[in-house]
Structure formats: C-alpha cells, structure tokens
Amino acid sequence: xxxxxxxxxxxxxxxxxxxxxxxxxxxxxxxxxxxxxxxxxxxxxxxxxxxxxxxxxxxxxxxxxxxxxxxxxxxxxxxxxxxxxxxxxxxxxxxxxxxxxxxxxxxxxxxxxxxxxxxxxxxxxxxxxxxxxxxxxxxxxxxxxxxxxxxxxxxxxxxxxxxxxxxxxxxxxxxxxxxxxxxxxxxxxxxxxxxxxxxxxxxxxxxxxxxxxxxxxxxxxxxxxxxxxxxxxxxxxxxxxxxxxxxxxxxxxxxxxxxxxxxxxxxxxxxxxxxxxxxxxxxxxxxxxxxxxxxxxxxxxxxxxxxxxxxxxxxxxxxxxxxxxxxxxxxxxxxxxxxxxxxxxxxxxxxxxxxxxxxxxxxxxxxxxxxxxxxx
Amino acid sequence: xxxxxxxxxxxxxxxxxxxxxxxxxxxxxxxxxxxxxxxxxxxxxxxxxxxxxxxxxxxxxxxxxxxxxxxxxxxxxxxxxxxxxxxxxxxxxxxxxxxxxxxxxxxxxxxxxxxxxxxxxxxxxxxxxxxxxxxxxxxxxxxxxxxxxxxxxxxxxxxxxxxxxxxxxxxxxxxxxxxxxxxxxxxxxxxxxxxxxxxxxxxxxxxxxxxxxxxxxxxxxxxxxxxxxxxxxxxxxxxxxxxxxxxxxxxxxxxxxxxxxxxxxxxxxxxxxxxxxxxxxxxxxxx
Amino acid sequence: xxxxxxxxxxxxxxxxxxxxxxxxxxxxxxxxxxxxxxxxxxxxxxxxxxxxxxxxxxxxxxxxxxxxxxxxxxxxxxxxxxxxxxxxxxxxxxxxxxxxxxxxxxxxxxxxxxxxxxxxxxxxxxxxxxxxxxxxxxxxxxxxxxxxxxxxxxxxxxxxxxxxxxxxxxxxxxxxxxxxxx
Numbered sequence: 001x002x003x004x005x006x007x008x009x010x011x012x013x014x015x016x017x018x019x020x021x022x023x024x025x026x027x028x029x030x031x032x033x034x035x036x037x038x039x040x041x042x043x044x045x046x047x048x049x050x051x052x053x054x055x056x057x058x059x060x061x062x063x064x065x066x067x068x069x070x071x072x073x074x075x076x077x078x079x080x081x082x083x084x085x086x087x088x089x090x091x092x093x094x095x096x097x098x099x100x101x102x103x104x105x106x107x108x109x110x111x112x113x114x115x116x117x118x119x120x121x122x123x124x125x126x127x128x129x130x131x132x133x134x135x136x137x138x139x140x141x142x143x144x145x146x147x148x149x150x151x152x153x154x155x156x157x158x159x160x161x162x163x164x165x166x167x168x169x170x171x172x173x174x175x176x177x178x179x180x181x182x183x184x185x186x187x188x189x190x191x192x193x194x195x196x197x198x199x200x201x202x203x204x205x206x207x208x209x210x211x212x213x214x215x216x217x218x219x220x221x222x223x224x225x226x227x228x229x230x231x232x233x234x235x236x237x238x239x240x241x242x243x244x245x246x247x248x249x250x251x252x253x254x255x256x257x258x259x260x261x262x263x264x265x266x267x268x269x270x271x272x273x274x275x276x277x278x279x280x281x282x283x284x285x286x287x288x289x290x291x292x293x294x295x296x297x298x299x300x301x302x303x304x305x306x307x308x309x310x311x312x313x314x315x316x317x318x319x320x321x322x323x324x325x326x327x328x329x330x331x332x333x334x335x336x337x338x339x340x341x342x343x344x345x346x347x348x349x350x351x352x353x354x355x356x357x358x359x360x361x362x363x364x365x366x367x368x369x370x371x372x373x374x375x376x
Numbered sequence: 377x378x379x380x381x382x383x384x385x386x387x388x389x390x391x392x393x394x395x396x397x398x399x400x401x402x403x404x405x406x407x408x409x410x411x412x413x414x415x416x417x418x419x420x421x422x423x424x425x426x427x428x429x430x431x432x433x434x435x436x437x438x439x440x441x442x443x444x445x446x447x448x449x450x451x452x453x454x455x456x457x458x459x460x461x462x463x464x465x466x467x468x469x470x471x472x473x474x475x476x477x478x479x480x481x482x483x484x485x486x487x488x489x490x491x492x493x494x495x496x497x498x499x500x501x502x503x504x505x506x507x508x509x510x511x512x513x514x515x516x517x518x519x520x521x522x523x524x525x526x527x528x529x530x531x532x533x534x535x536x537x538x539x540x541x542x543x544x545x546x547x548x549x550x551x552x553x554x555x556x557x558x559x560x561x562x563x564x565x566x567x568x569x570x571x572x573x574x575x576x577x578x579x580x581x582x583x584x585x586x587x588x589x590x591x592x593x594x595x596x597x598x599x600x601x602x603x604x605x606x607x608x609x610x611x612x613x614x615x616x617x618x619x620x621x622x623x624x625x626x627x628x629x630x631x632x633x634x635x636x637x638x639x640x641x642x643x644x645x646x647x648x649x650x651x652x653x654x655x656x657x658x659x660x661x662x663x
Numbered sequence: 664x665x666x667x668x669x670x671x672x673x674x675x676x677x678x679x680x681x682x683x684x685x686x687x688x689x690x691x692x693x694x695x696x697x698x699x700x701x702x703x704x705x706x707x708x709x710x711x712x713x714x715x716x717x718x719x720x721x722x723x724x725x726x727x728x729x730x731x732x733x734x735x736x737x738x739x740x741x742x743x744x745x746x747x748x749x750x751x752x753x754x755x756x757x758x759x760x761x762x763x764x765x766x767x768x769x770x771x772x773x774x775x776x777x778x779x780x781x782x783x784x785x786x787x788x789x790x791x792x793x794x795x796x797x798x799x800x801x802x803x804x805x806x807x808x809x810x811x812x813x814x815x816x817x818x819x820x821x822x823x824x825x826x827x828x829x830x831x832x833x834x835x836x837x838x839x840x841x842x843x844x845x
Contacts, residue, residue, distance in 0.1 A: 006687040006697070023657045024463050045644045048654035050462045054455060055488040062448065062455030062485075063462070066428070069446060070463025071656035092449050097381075099658075115819070116703035159658070176726055177683060177699040181692040190660030215656050216426040216444035216460060219465050223390070225447035233448075234393055235439065288724040363465055365690050 003182045009147040009173040010077075012180050013103055014039035015073050016151030019186050022101070023049035024072035026063035028056055028082060031115040032171040036077035037285070051229060057082035061089035064100045069217030073155055073191075077103035081112055083125050090164055091130030092226045094250060097203065097210055099158035101151070103167045105174035106280075106331075108358050117358025118171035120280055120331040126166040127309055135254035137261060138166035138309035142283040144178035149298075150306070155235035157187035157261065161253055162210040170331065172281035172360050196220065201231040206248055208256040232339060241349060254310055262312035267320050268301030274373055275323040275348075277316065277340050279305040282329045282361050289366035292327050300370060311339045320344050325373045329353045329361055385412040387424060390442045397436060399505070399507075401595030403554040403580030407501055410557050410578075411470075414564035418614070426467045428457040430477035432581075433508050434501035437472045451481030454489040457496050458637075464655050465495070468568070475502040475516040479535050490544035493572040494637035498536060499564065500575060503582035510528040511585035520623065522589040536658055538577045542630035547572035551632040553579040555603045556626065572636050579624050665719040666811050669731040669748070670801075671741025672761075674712045675797030678737060682714030684802050684820045685812060688720040689822075692816035698726040711740060718811055733809050735801060736762050737783070746770050753777070754809060758801065760784040779808050779844055786839050796836035799825075803840020814841065 007015070011037050017025070025044060027037040037053070044051045050072070054060040060076045067074035078086065083104045093100050108114025109121040122129075126138045137157050141147040147169055154165040194200050195211040203220045204211040213218040227235040228243040236242040254261065266288060269275050278286040283304045293300035303319050305312060320326050326344045328337040333354045341350040353369045355361045385408070398404045415422065427438035438445035448456045453471050461469045471605035478486050478500050489496065492527060505523055506512040515532045523530065527557035538551040548570040551561040567574030581587065581598035594599045602624065609627030612620060638653075645653045668685060672678040679701050684717045686699035695718055702713040729776035734749045735756045736742035742757060746767045749755060755771065756779045757764050764771070764778060771778055781804035787797040799821060816832060825833045 004691055006683070006691050006699075020441040021657060023654055024459065034394075045641075045648040048645050048649045048651055048657075050638075050641050050645075050653050052458065052462055054458070055484055059458070059485055059488070060453035062452040063447075063459030066446065066456035066461075068658070069444075070460040071658050072463040072654075073658045074459065074463070084598060088449050089452060135477025136621075162616070172700075172726065174426075175700065176705065177686055178726075179697070180384055191658040193661055195658050215464065215659070216446070217424065217464055219423060219658075221442050221444055223445045223447065225439065226449055227447070232392075234390075284724045284726055291724075326471075360725070360727060362727075362729065 002184060005180050005182065006177055007144065007180060008035055008175055008177050009144045009169060010105065010175065011039045012144045012148040013077065013151045013169070014043060015182070016148040017101070018043055018047055018049070018154040019182070020073065020155035020156060021188055021190070022073045022075045023047065024064065024067035024074040025049070026052045026054050026060045026067065026074070027076045027078065028054055028060050028106035031108055032174050033077045033103065034078045034252040035174070036103055036105070038139055039345065057085040058089065061086035065089060065093050065096070065098045068098050068100050069216050071217070073099070075101040075103065077091045077105065079105050079107045081121050083122055083129065084298045087125070087129040090357065091132060093164040094130065094134040095226055096224050097162040097213070097250065098164070099162050101154045101158055101163045101167065103151070103169065103172060104166060106168065106170045108356070109261065113357050116171065118219070118281055118331060118360060119358065120170055120335070121358060123168060123308055123332065123335040126168055133145065133251060134291060135251045136166060137161065137163065137254060137307065137310045138168050139281040139306060140168045140278055140308055141173050142304060144176065144273045145180045147173055148180050148182070152186060152188070156187070159191050161257070162213060163254065166309070170281045193218070194220070202233050203229060203231050203246070205231055205245055208252050210253050247351070258310050258312070258314070261310060262315060263306035264312050264315045264319070265304040265306065266302060269303060269319040270301070270322065271299055272301035272323050273299040274301040274325045274327060274370055276300065276327045276366065277305065277321045278302065278329040279308055279336065284326050285361050285363050285366055286329055288363040289370065292363060292367060293370050298370065298374065305336070308336055313343050316340065321322040322347055323348045327353060327369055327373060329366060331355055331361070347351070383638060387407060388412055388442055391438055393440055396440055399432065399584040401581065402433070403503070403578070404434060404437060404501065406554050406557060407499065407578055407580065408561045411499060411564055414561045414568060417561065417567045420468060420568060423471055424466070424468050426459060426460060426471060426525050427470050428453045429472045430482060431508070432474040432477045432506070433495070434474040435477055450475055452485060453477065454482060454485040454496070454498070458489060458494055461494055461496060462638055462641065465653070466655060468489070469496050471496055471498040473498060473500050475500065475504060475537070476506050476514040479507055479537055480515045486541065487544040490541045490546040490573050490575065492637040493545055493547055493634045495571050495573070497564070497567045497574045498576065500577045501580050502577050503580050505586040507580050507582050507585050511589055522622040523610045524589070535584060538575065538629045545573070545634070545636050546575050546630050547562040547632050548574035550628045551577040551579065551624070552626050553602050553606060554581060555599050556606070557628070566631070572634060665717060665723070666692060666733065667728040668716045668718065668733040668735070668736040668770045668811065669728050669745060670714045670737065671745050672712055672737030673740065674698050674710045676712065677795065678712050678779055679714045680824065681802050682716045683841035684817065684824050685716045685718070685805065687824060688812040688816035688820040692819045693813055695722040696723050698723050700727055702834050711744070713741070713745070719844050733805070733811065737801065739763055739766065742767055742842070748772065749776060751775060755779070756781050756801070756808060758783045758797070772826060779804070781840065783840060786843060787836060789834050790839045791832060793832060796833060799833045799836040800843070803837040807841045807844050
C-alpha cells in the first residue's frame, strides 16, 4: 500500500535515502539542510543504520567515502559553505570511483551570505568544484516528492556508475511541506559484488563503464588511492598514458551514458516561440508563468531540467528547435545560463533572468520578462 | 653461496609493488616490521585488517601491505577511517599517518577521533619534517631546527602528540622511537588489543631531509642522537621543563578504558531496531 | 480554486504547527493539494514568526503566498506588518488578547475586509488551562470561519501532528475554537 505524508523537503530527502538503502550518514549541521541530518539521526537507528555528526564537512565527506568502501550506501547533506569544504574529498571520490550521495540545499551565497534564503549559486560547485577533470551527475528537485524520488535516483545512479552523485536542492524545496506518496515498489539498484577471480581488477578499463567494487573485508585486498592508479589500483603517477586512460574512462562512463542519465520534462515546446528553461525551485514559477502566457495567446513552452549534470544537450536542442528566444530562469547571476547558451545560441537568442536575494522568482516577474522578449 | 635470507614478513607484502619508494636509512621499514610483529603477537587475523592513510611518506605504507587499504587525502585519514569502521565495525582498522598529516592539516580530526574513542589503531610516524615535499618544518619540528621553510631555524613550539591525544580522550597513547623496537612492538600490540582509540607515536629518523638540514647526515648519527635524548616517562615525570628541553619522552601516556564509539552506535541500533547495525547492506548478495 | 493563507505571530506561539495542520488536513484528508512554507529567522524564540499555506483543488505550482485571501494575526506586530498584503474582500482573523484591530481599521474599511475576532489565547487559558494550545484553538476558529478545510480532516490532522498523549487536550482546544464563532 502506498503511503502519504505531508512533510518538509529535507525530511523527504532523508526518507528517500532510507528507502534507497542508505545506512550510513555523516554530516555537520548547516542551515538550510540540517533537517536532513536531524531526520536521519532519528530514523537510521530504526533500520540498523549509523549516523555520525562529524567535526566538520571535510570529515563528513571523508567519512562517507570510508563508509561506502565499508559496504554501506552512504550520504551527507550540506549547504554552500559545507560544499566548498567538501570539494577535495569529492574529487577523491571521483578518482577512486566511490559511490556516495551529496545533498546540497542551496542558500544565498557566496560565503555565509544568507543561511535561511534560497539560491542556486552552487551549480558550478557541483560541476567544477574540485580540481581536475571529471563528469559529475547532479539532480535538481522541484517539489518535495521529487526531493524524495531524486534522492533514491541519486543512490541508484551512484551505484550504477560507481561515482558521487549530487542532489542540488534549494532552500525553497528543502523547507516547504507538501504531500509525498511513497509507493511500496520502489526500484533500488543494489551494489554488485565482483567475482573473486585471479584476474579481477578493481579499476578495470571497461569502455563507458565500471567494474563492480568489493567492500573492505571481502578478501580482495584492494588498494584505493587518490593518486593516478592502474587497473589494479596501484599508484602510477608519472605515466601519462595511465592518467589519460583513467580520467578519460571516469569521464566517459558518465558522458557516454547521457541518454540513460539525462532527464528533462517539458510542455508546449513543439510550436513555442519562447522556451523557458529552468530547474529546481524556480520551475514552480515557470510552470505557472508559461500556462498564463499560453492563456494570453503567447506561444510559450518550458523545459524543466531534472539533471543539470551531465547537461542534457540533445534534449534541450530538440525542445528548443522552434524557439526564437530561450529564457533561462535561475537563482544566481548566470550559471546554467552559459550551458543553455552553448547549446541554443546558434538558433535562438538566449536570455537570462537571474534572481538573487533569496526569494523565488514570481510568475509575474517571469511574465514581465516574456513580454520584454516578445517586444511588448 | 646460500640464498639471501628472505624477510619473514614478505608474505604480508604486495610483492608486485616492490621496490618501495622509501629512502635508504628511513625508519618506515623498521616500523612496518614492528607493526607486523605486533600483529602476530596479538594473534590478529591479517585478512581482517583494513588500513587507512593520508598523504606523506608514512602514508604510503598501507600501499605495500597486502590488505584492503585506503590511501586518502592529506590529513583526512581519520575521517575516512571513522566512516569505514562505523560502516563495518568487524574490521580491524589501522591508520598510518605522519606528523604533518595527523597533527597539522589533520589536527582537528585527530583530537575528535580521540574524543570519540573510536576503535582505531593509529601509528603516527613522527620524523619532525615534511619528507615527501622536500624538507619543510612540521608541527613537531623542534624549536630551532632547520627546514627549507625555516632557513633561519624554526621559531614555533612543537606539539607533543602522544600527550595531546591522551588529553583529547584516547584510551591508549604511547610514544617510542625506532631505536626501541621491542617497546614499540609491545605498544603497537597493546594498541591493537585496546578496544578504543589507540595512538602510537614513533619518533623516527629522516636522514634525507631532517638529517641533512640539521647536520645529522647519516641514519646512525640520527639514531645516536635519538637514543641519547630519550627519557622514560617515569623519569621525565620528575624532571623540570628546562631539563626536558630537546628530550624525547617515551612510554605510555594513556592506558584506560571507556565506552567505544561504534559500540555506542550499536547500542542505539539494538534499542531502536532490535539488532546491531547492519553490515555490507549496499550489496544485493551476501558474501 | 486557490486559497492563500498567512498566519503571523511571534515565535513560540505555534503558528507553524497551525499552518502544518491546515496543510495536512487539506492534502491528506480532504483530497486537495497544499503547500506550507514559513519564514526562518535566526531567533529561536520571541521573534516574528510567519507561516503560509496554499490550498487548492488543483496542482499548486508557485508555492508561496503573495496576497493572502485569509490572514490570521496572533500578534499585533504581525497584524501591522502583514495587513497590507491582504486581498480586497479578504478575511482577517485576530486574537483580541494579543492584537488591536483598531490599529489597522483604515485598511479594513478601505479594502472591505471581513474581520473576525477569535480569542484563542483567552480560550486556551480559561477553558483548556493551557496557554500553549492557543494555536489549536485558532485552527478550530479558522476551520469554522473559512471552511477552507473540513472539521473531520482537521481533527485527523491534529491527531497526526501533536505529541502522543496530548491528542485529547488538543482536540478539546480545537472544538473550543470551532465553537468560538457562529
């Protein structure tokens, strides 16, 4: 029997984590994500899971990587200042191909700026935050239900591609309460144990893919390092070819599976003159604005990006094919805008409606932008 | 001619990774031997040991041992180890770290891991210098010692690590040197057997950097100075601060019992779910 | 139909819980849609507190309240601060113990506001003997006055939201609030 709850986004995220099989959480209190930690502190012991409040966010990111190699699906949740601190260990998770889930409930930034206000200023932190080349997966929920669903999806993708996955929420979605429906047949991707054979390589060069990982204690005597390593996991730092192969594969396993990973939702794009592109909290206002514009006789459609990373180039290109103008609505001064511009600029004028300050753009504010673009 | 004698600990090594990167005269080899001897003495199952390390010369040790090993970021080994041990408390988790790794960049993690009394055995190889990056001073460099970043002599007071960790709440803390291998073996054994946070500081020689910068060019010269400056804790307790200047105090600084971190988590799990925390829950199949 | 509700008071009065109960009633027990949001300040207690609920028969996109149809003021500070957002012909419910409706008389008259006085604090203190259930008394009054949620749904939502063992007192508080207005 499906169950219904009227809960906060952050609580839904915690519920989703447990449903996905998360049994280890390490974190540090930070507004506006703290309810994720508080809920898991209460709920994890009820399912035999472990909750640890670490000394800081650096330690939290380290602990969940350790937890993942210890055989537990592991997660942390934080906000801007914390995501900044976690970056080095997040890079470690990418190069060591460790499945973890990082939830970022974004707030006004940079620095400590606006702890209780919404923003989407960390989108490039998810993309480029750690040093070096890697291809992240990130999901952005636009409702409490999606915060639940996307947290589960994040765990599934992390296991499938053996990599960190971000859930890039924002204060609006994290703190608001809505109804969620929890179905009883949720699809969960469990970790596959490798076969114990003489030629097992924990970092095998598989085209567009990755090899199953064992847990520590399974008897594989695996060596995991943040240094450039060969297929056995042994450091091989001065060999250009080893580095190229490793990093290329880590990128390719995500990039070359974009058709499976990328997800968008859209409405009214087929004949649209103007397509609004958005993700996360602002989508709520975009849907209302687009409907109003249609009712007013304007050919306006919208694209909601579920997976900002990897960026859904193909889907966006197709959905904006008829558009003369594309309007990006986001709560920063232009981050995903540059991605949209890269994809759409050949055939359309790409405009930015970047709102900072902490409040969701209103449907009226978006309609004003549509009017401006439409030359009214 | 007879075959050269093989080190009896070779079966524990990843032979396909040898030769190692350690300099001639480095103390790391002796410490690896001491660790493996202590492990055998403690009757521990090598296959159940998982090692975690940070960045630095000493942090390369786990990579040469044939066990699960997590070679992590600089200073953060203890946070990774905390996650690993919490996720699977049946593992015997050993951390190899150095003075810069554990006490400078990782200082906060060190005191918090000690405070939690999590069952980890930490072997901190203290050579008073950053070796891997080429001889910069560390938080344990003696006042007045030289390094590439202290060309006019180190002005800062050093940390006393074993004392610091004992004060932070560890249930076992000791310091020995590479010239007292027997004591070191016993201390590591005690640390492995202690069901809580155990910290074994090993004062060691780095002839390549500390020695060269401080007019102690050979390993033997360094060992001799170390030996001459060693004072047992029992004697040190009766000495003044002035008398202890430049001395290495050896012995145990904590040896006690307290609640252990992962057992406390288990207790809450039993209370709330009726069973201990689940292990290897990520996998679809049992091992 | 979309109904926007704002409840304003000071921290510790339970205005957030009152809003949660409204939202929960609507979407778990009345078959409607609801979104609840709130303001977060650094103060833990005593500061201004604001809770908003949108209730609708259809899917709610924009989740925030801009111009409430219904405004419940449980402190005079909130009354003065938020009255200006209330829609023309909107509904204002005040607790006379903690507010002075005369302070906003001009707005009420100009915008044709329907004003109700629901002495929630006094009722909670005198009838239930527990000042802290004033918020639940107010939920009773809101239910009766606005009919934005059903009485049955409200009772189920209260049982589902209040600490175990306090259900009876809270239902009593709700009934007392429901009986306050005709």
